[in-house]
Amino acid sequence: MTNATETQTQTSTQLPAVATGVAQPLTDSSPSTSLNNDRSSREMSKAEQKADPSSSSPTAPKPQREMTKAERRELQEKQRAEKAALKGQPVTISIPSNQQPSATASAAGPSTENNASGSAAKTKQQKEMTKAERRELQERQRAAKAAAKTQPGPSGAAQSQTAAPRNVPPSPSPAVQQHPRSGAGGTHRKLEAARPDGLGGADARGLRIFSHFGTPKPPPTTKGDIHPAIVRLGLQFAEFKITGANARCIATLMAFKTVIQDYVTPPNNTLSRHLMTHLSPQISHLVAARPMSVTMGNAIRQLKLEISGSDIDLPEQDAKNALCQKIDNYVRERIIFADQVIQETAGSKIKDGDVILTYARSSVVEKVLLRAWEDGKQFSVIVADSRPMLEGKKLLRVLSKVGIPCTYLLLPAIGSVITEASMVIVGAHAIHANGAVFSRAGTALVAMMAKQHSVPVMVCCETYKFAESVQLDSFIKNELAPAGDIFDAFPRSRGQEKLQTTGGPNLALLNPLYDLTPASRITAVVTEVGVIPPSSISSIPLALGRTTI
């Protein structure tokens, strides 16, 4: 665990103020990311095997070596990000596949060289260096050059040039970030000024490497033919009035029903061909308000299929009614009835005297617990929660109202109670094809703790939440919660503009909404088709005879 804490402190040096509860799951998942990224995909299973002992036996020497590699990777990425930002381009942290062999090559090479000082690295013959090291050196020099270009002052240039090579992997903060006050501060200010999206200075400074995360935006201006129902729904999404994958999917489909009913096919066109062109601006309006959830994506894909398949000869009203009927069926079969099946299945796993631990709030988990209580099971619930959303409070209110004995605690206290729990039940935003569960930030931490203490982790998830993509960490795709006061309630009660200044220019808040729990930490996934291991998720559509999810 020493390595994990090390990276954590290092990250917090770059991001001066990160709400601690939120930073943990991210750093928890990011080392495993880089582990997985370093290997080519055919070595994936091997990597997972290696990742496993790293969590269970923290003092083993192997993970340490890998950690430094991970840090190197991190540094590279950061420098690349730095460069891209200097050019004024959007920062994209994507790892090209052709770099992976080089990384593996470096893994074979001696890793002790990483600790060599900059001067040593310079004097070393180019041939002796591994490919990865050469690449790194190049990157560093390029970064230094770029930094020197933006700050013409001789002192600043000298500093960054001397500082850059000195900075070999152990300290991942690159030279430019190490001297925020002397020379590099100027570049930062320039960068902030150059940012086109007009974000606050705090965002520009601390969260630049997270800039690809979806952030809550001011309500998008309504342009074009946006239906009022969609405009209102977009606002609900942007203001976090409707949250949760199920709720958002249902709300979207219901709004689309209204849109379809109000739709009139223009002359010389057919519904099956034209309706989608009418719907797509509506969809993009919703996406502009808040990034689309996986559930919405799946539902919309299904809707598109239905639209394109609708009969041309059908009278328009009939076709519209048929589509609405299809939407209703989708909601009923994939969400409502699926939840009922999950309620029964998961409820049967709860025994009298059990202590169920759950994290945040999931509509499915809530239904499962309520149903089990109705069935006369005697159990108690530990609700773990964390800022900024504090969804657990709402769950607590619902559960305690029906009389379930509850304990409420925040994420840091989870270590003290995890031994009490007999089962962990959590919900999911999505499950990826590799079995990783994308869920509210903090779930990974809970699952890791449970795994450590051999407490079974059960994920309740409808099959329509399956994503066909593979996601390896919570860094590639994530979302940021609206910048609210960390001590304030959520949803924020004061205006956004008031809150952004509370931190001052030296404080940036980072609240990722989701994290990724690896399949290895999940005991079972409860779906409406049964209880399955997370690794066999991708076989479900096939087993059901569907081509799509």
Add this chain to the structure above:
Amino acid sequence: MNFEVAPTESVTRREFLAVILAGFGNELLPLTGDHGDEPCPKALLSVADKPMLDFPLSWLEQSGIEDVLLICPSSHKHAISHYVQSSSASFTSLNIDIQTYDESQEMSTGTCSILRHFSSRIQEDFVIMPCDFIPPPSLPLSTILNKFRTDAMSDGSIATTCWFENSKLDKGAFPEEWGPPPTPTTIVWDDTSGTLLYVDTLDDQDRNGQDFELRMSLLTRYPRARLSKKLQDSHVYVCKRSVLDVLQQKRHLDSLKEDFFPWLCKVQYQATKRGKYGHTLGVVSNSASHSMSMKHSTLYTDVPKARAFLDVRSHASSPAPQSEIGLSQPPSPTGSDDDESITVSLRIGLHVHRADSGYAVRTNNLQAYLEANRRFLSETSYVLPSDPTKRSLIDHKAAISADSAVGDFTRVEERASIKKSVIGKHCVIGKMAKIVGCVLLDHCVISDGARLEGCLLGGNTKVGTKSELKGCVTQAGYEVEEHANYRNEKLDVSDWNEGHQRSEDSEEEGEDDGDEEDDD
């Protein structure tokens, strides 16, 4: 063969209808008094060289609302429709429907009855606006609309209004004869949720100006309610269509601002009112499909406190009036057992606009009108017109300060001095005339050597040579005779003699004035 391309019709339903109420402007008398047979509509009085109506219209255009129902007195229809059509180039996206009602300046109809009368034309959610609200650029209408959209969907709020903080008026800046400044209204609101809770009305003030009653039920629900006297109603109300249905039931209410909305605030927390009107108000928001998604939302709980109040659900058995929105929504996919609706708050949202974030004003009285004009002067600086024909009208020896505005085709003679004033179009300013802090509407004629200070002159006012006016307001077409001297008076055309007698009673100067008037 028909190659004509069919026009692509907008397939979306309009969301809001804007209702602009343009009244007579009795508070602005004598500026709004008739000029002969021609009326001077309040909506067309200019504020900083634009008619007042321009501000709400461009505000609407900015927000994306396209349909406007403009309601004005029938005598004003001609002038207003002429203005709307002539300036239609600037409002291309607006469909303005001008409707009239019959009333005289003396017997004005209440805003409630006007709205009741036109309720058949309003089929969707609507925005009521006055013609005299001048919004600051920092407050786009979409801010208020978005608050309404969010609140109406998430917890069933029925209306959203906007109140703004009064900017402080200097004591003594305006003559007392112009009438007392509008008495501030006390309101109680909840800042966290932005809810208007209580508006102190005039009726209550009659009983005891200092006291007013707050229900305990209000304070239980909103323990951190705030009270202020500083805020003024902008008369911008975004309402659900169902509000009109309730308005139809409450026949005896007269004014929207003073009767209806203060009453409507109380519905949310008074159990009997809620029971009586709750199902009329809350019917649309309560669509079962929305409640289903709300029930799955992780940040939503059906607040147990709200259950103490009469639930809308209890009225589910009574036949719900089928609204347009209700019809187009297909039934819920789930069975009736899952159909229970969520509690609606029936609250009135409130957007508070602070004075430090932009100057907002309602130019519905003389003080505010003059103040608004002065404000706009301080933002612009006057430059001589570049057009040579217009340029030639202004004598090069005339002194026009930078904080003034002079309309097109106005002639300014030799050594005239204009400071901090708005001069309308086609005016004539004579030699040696001195104008300080005034607003002159179009076609005014100021003869040589006249001195004006802090005056509001209606259109076509003629001021005789060497007369002195201070703090006066004139009706359109008024003629001030030569060598006259008026202070702090409202000068009407119709009752010259009455005005003369009044001034005789009140001031010594009245005698002089009277003599000169007799000469005329």
